Structures are given as structure tokens and as C-alpha cells.
């Protein structure tokens with residue numbers, strides 16, 4: 001790749017190929033939901049990470065474009081954000097080139113064999129660095145950028161374990177004049193989108209009314225802003241084509257007729273510069289692949305529906321039911337009968353909405369707007385409906401389940417599902433585990449699941465990385481693994497803010513919520529959901545509600561990673577936990593701004609008073625005062 005970004009063409013792809021030893025397994029450093037990441041050395045000796053996205057995935061295409069547009073579009077640099085050095089489009093291949101982060105992700109360090117490197121000092125620094133990354137995005141960037149997917153696997157670590165935030169696939173640039181979900185939708189969008197008639201609700205309307213939203217129009221509106229980071233593929237395709245179309249403009253920097261598009265952010269040039277792009281190959285492939293053109297309106301509509309689900313069995317139910325099934329599974333281990341009926345093919349069919357099924361699925365959905373499906377499709381249709389994200393994160397459900405017998409709970413859910421014509425999904429998950437258990441490890445592995453595998457509603461099982469995560473990474477809990485890093489269309493289960501209903505714009509306070517979860521994860525060294533076989537431990541299953549309980553009983557330090565023993569700074573740990581509690585308040589307005597969070601972490605500001613229900617947690621005011629006093633004494 002030409003690092004000046006001026007002569008990239010097929011050579012660009014070739015260079016990335018040779019830099020990564022032809023994308024060899026030995027250069028592979030990790031696998032995410034969207035593709036594989038390879039270590040590479042460019043001709044000039046620069047060490048890079050090359051992410052190759054799995055082709056032909058609708059989701060990947062969107063995330064690729066978002067990454068390029070938002071991360072690549074940042075005018076300012078931050079030491080706390082991973083640099084995107086360039087990208088490459090070669091036929092259906094999509095590659096992203098990042099600065100290399102030798103210690104990879106926080107997820108791997110925290111839950112891997114190497115967890116000891118994350119001593120308390122480093123953990124506290126990581127909390128500060130991620131906060132500074134968000135401060136950069138929310139405050140220093142104009143317009144602000146909302147990351148949308150803050151979680152440990154998106155925090156990468158450099159040589160000295162300094163953290164940088166990565167993965168802007170779900171991020172967006174905040175539009176000018178956005179105030180908040182309610183204002184936005186009641187005033188701006190509904191008027192605009194309904195063409196003045198005011199009948200079409202906007203994106204952020206409550207999920208119950210989502211079916212009514214003309215999402216295609218909403219998307220068009222959201223993308224109409226010059227700075228919008230919600231990249232509609234339609235508009236993005238236009239953007240590409242627009243560049244090509246402008247090749248003869250004076251000073252055009254677009255070269256036509258090549259197979260590779262590569263653009264180098266380091267060159268500091270703007271979007272057009274250095275794009276080398278075959279419009280025929282690209283636009284043809286692109287529009288075909290994404291089924292755009294005249295159907296784009298309908299496509300946009302289905303796209304949102306498909307990703308977020310519109311069925312009545314929402315993810316809350318799904319998660320509740322799944323939790324129940326996990327408890328049953330660990331206690332009763334009665335999987336085998338179901339397993340016999342399953343096959344990997346069936347499981348795949350039920351868990352993925354494939355690109356090539358899109359048209360077929362659309363038709364079904366149009367004919368059957370309630371989504372119950374025909375007799376033939378019923379077996380897999382409900383799976384697509386489970387993704388609704390609204391308020392899934394109801395820790396009360398865990399409490400509820402712990403109070404009642406899981407069997408009763410499940411019975412009720414089963415009845416509910418059957419009444420609605422849905423099949424019960426729980427055994428699919430379990431089958432999957434069993435399938436992988438057999439295939440990968442025989443019966444000797446801990447609970448039968450590869451420590452490096454994780455489950456995604458969207459993507460099914462995926463191998464997170466090629467390095468062994470170690471036994472700590474597994475630690476006997478199936479459930480925490482599966483939910484802790486499950487990327488949804490717009491957020492990750494357990495990290496996504498409760499107000500974010502799958503239909504709304506992400507706002508800064510959603511990032512703050514995710515930061516709160518991340519802080520607790522860093523401090524506790526465990527995942528947000530952690531169900532162990534013993535029912536006694538169920539009260540601790542949900543990290544957030546456990547933390548709230550501890551705050552209530554004045555014992556928050558019990559949450560600190562027991563592997564650290566006593567080797568941590570109690571004052572800082574209390575500060576982090578109280579700060580996390582403030583970030584995790586259900587009402588977004590009550591959560592602190594990122595600027596204040598950074599100041600609090602630096603000891604320059606008091607922690608705001610926590611809600612009553614968290615008392616008698618360590619008196620945060622007193623605590624902060626004493627901390628400030630100490631600091632001023634030190635000065």
C-alpha cells in the first residue's frame with residue numbers, strides 16, 4: 001500500500017496480502033464477528049493490523065462503511081482512539097488497516113491466562129483512557145461522535161497496556177440540532193418523514209409503534225445531514241459513485257478503471273483523495289449485493305425490522321427464557337434428547353438471516369406482517385424476531401427467576417411461545433453448545449465449550465481468537481460468555497443502555513451506560529452475566545444488580561476481582577464502582593457527562609450524589625472530599 005495514498009491500486013491489495021503472508025493462519029491475531037484480523041508488516045516496515053471482513057454479509061458491509069466514514073472521517077487525532085490507517089476494496093473484499101496494538105483486546109487480557117498483567121494500576125489507567133477516548137468523541141469532536149459499542153473486546157491495548165477504543169462499526173456522528181429522542185421524534189422527524197402529515201412516527205418512538213415507522217424515510221432523513229454518521233448504504237453507494245462521477249472535476253483525485261479502492265487516512269487527504277476505484281465493478285457488485293436501487297425504500301424498512309425484530313417475543317423474553325434454560329441445563333443437563341433431533345444445518349438456518357434469504361424473507365414478512373410465519377416457515381421465522389433490544393436489560397428478571405423455580409418460569413414462557421405460534425428457542429442454544437462440544441473438544445473440555453467461542457444472536461458461534469484464552473476465560477460459566485460480547489445491530493447485549501430500544505438514536509448517555517458496565521467488568525474481572533451451576537450464586541449472576549445490592553449493604557469492595565487479592569487501591573476501586581453506579585442510572589439524564597467522569601477519575605471533581613437506593617454505599621461525598629483533600633495535601 002502506498003502510505004501516501006496516491007498510487008494505490010491492485011498493488012494495494014497485493015501489498016496487504018504480502019504484508020500478512022498471504023493472510024496466513026500464522027499471521028492471524030484474532031477473529032471477531034465480522035472477520036479475521038491479521039498482523040502485517042508493510043513495505044516500509046510499519047506493523048499494522050489488517051481486518052478482512054467476511055464478504056457477502058450485509059451487516060459487514062454496513063459496518064465497514066460506518067468505520068470508514070466515522071473513524072476515517074475524524075479530523076482530529078486522539079491517543080485514545082485506534083487509528084484507521086486505510087482501507088481497501090477489492091471486488092467483494094473489504095479490508096481495514098489499523099495501527100497494530102500488540103496486547104490486543106482488554107477482553108483477552110482480562111479473561112485470558114495473561115490476566116495478571118492487568119494489575120490494579122493498569123486497570124485504573126484503562127478506565128481513565130477509555131473515558132478520555134469518549135471525552136474526545138463526545139466533547140472534542142464537532143459534531144460529537146457516539147461510539148455505540150463500548151465493551152472490552154473493543155478496547156485494545158498497546159505495548160504498555162495503554163488502552164485505545166476501537167471498532168466504529170456501530171458508531172454515528174450526532175446530527176446538528178439533535179436534542180434527544182423525544183424532542184427529535186416528536187418535532188423534527190415525524191414532521192419531515194411524514195411529509196408534513198405527521199402520521200409517521202420517527203425512529204425513536206416507542207418500540208410498540210415501531211412497526212409503523214417508515215424506516216427507509218427515516219434513514220434517508222438521518223443521512224441527509226452532511227455530517228451524519230448513520231450511513232445508509234444507499235447514500236454511501238452514492239457517495240462512492242459520486243466520487244467516481246467526479247473524476248473529471250478539476251483537481252479530481254479519483255482514478256478510474258482499477259480494481260482496488262484504497263484510501264489512506266494518514267495522508268491527511270480528504271475523502272476523494274487517493275481513491276482508486278473501478279466504478280463498473282464496484283457499483284455493479286455493490287448494488288447487486290445490497291439489493292438497492294429502486295427497492296431501496298422497502299429494503300431500508302426491512303433492514304431495520306430484520307435487525308431489530310418486530311415480533312412479540314422480544315429479546316427480554318428470549319433472555320429470560322434463555323437464562324432459565326441455562327439454569328435448567330446446568331442443573332438437569334437434559335439436553336441429549338433435543339440434541340439428537342438437531343443438526344448444525346438446522347441450527348444455522350434458525351439463527352441467521354442470510355443475505356441470499358433476504359428477498360424470500362422480505363416476502364414472507366410482507367405477506368405476514370405479524371411475523372408468525374407460514375406453517376413451513378414457522379420453524380425458523382421466530383428466530384428473527386428475538387432480537388428486539390428494548391429494555392432487555394432487566395436485571396430484575398434474574399432476581400425474579402432466582403425467587404421462583406426456573407421450571408415454572410420456563411413453563412409459562414413455553415405456554416406463551418406456543419400461544420403465539422413460536423417455537424421454543426432454548427434448546428437451539430444448547431444444541432449449539434453440544435454441537436461445538438462434540439466437534440471441537442470431545443467431552444473433556446470444561447463444560448464442553450471452546451473458551452474462545454462466543455455466541456451471538458446475530459452471528460451464532462464465533463471463534464474470538466486463535467490464542468487460547470485459558471481456563472480463567474472459561475471459569476465454568478456458559479452464560480456469561482455468551483451474553484457478554486454479543487453484538488446486536490446497534491449495541492452489545494449487557495452493555496447497551498436500557499433506554500435504547502432498537503429504534504432510537506444512540507445518544508452520548510448510552511455510551512456512558514456502556515462505560516459503567518465496562519468499569520464494573522474491569523474492576524471485578526468478570527463478565528456482566530455470570531451464571532454458575534450453583535443456585536446459591538444466582539444473586540451474583542448479574543454484575544450490575546449485584547453491584548447495586550452491595551452498594552445498598554455498604555460493601556461494594558466485595559465486587560473487586562478476587563484474583564487481585566488485596567493488591568489494589570481501595571480508594572480508587574470505591575471511586576470506580578461508585579462512578580459506575582452513577583453511569584448505570586436508568587434515567588440517562590442522571591448519568592454524568594463524560595467531561596465530569598474524567599475529572600472525577602482525576603480527582604478534580606466530586607462524584608455526584610448517588611441515588612438513595614445505593615446508600616449506605618461508602619459516602620461518596622465524604623469519600624471524594626477526603627480524596628480531594630489528600631490530593632491538595634499532595635500538591
Ligand SMILES: Nc1ncnc2c1ncn2[C@@H]1O[C@H](COP(=O)(O)OP(=O)(O)OP(=O)(O)O)[C@@H](O)[C@H]1O
Pocket residue numbers: 029030031032033034035036037049051082098099100101102104105108153154156166167464465487
Ligand atoms: N488493531 C489491532 N491490533 C491488534 N489486534 C487487533 C487489532 N484489532 C483487532 N485485533 C484483534 O482481533 C480481534 C478481533 O477483532 P474484531 O474487531 O474483528 O472483533 P470484535 O470486536 O471482538 O468482535 P465484533 O466485531 O463482533 O464486536 C480482537 O479481539 C483483537 O484481539
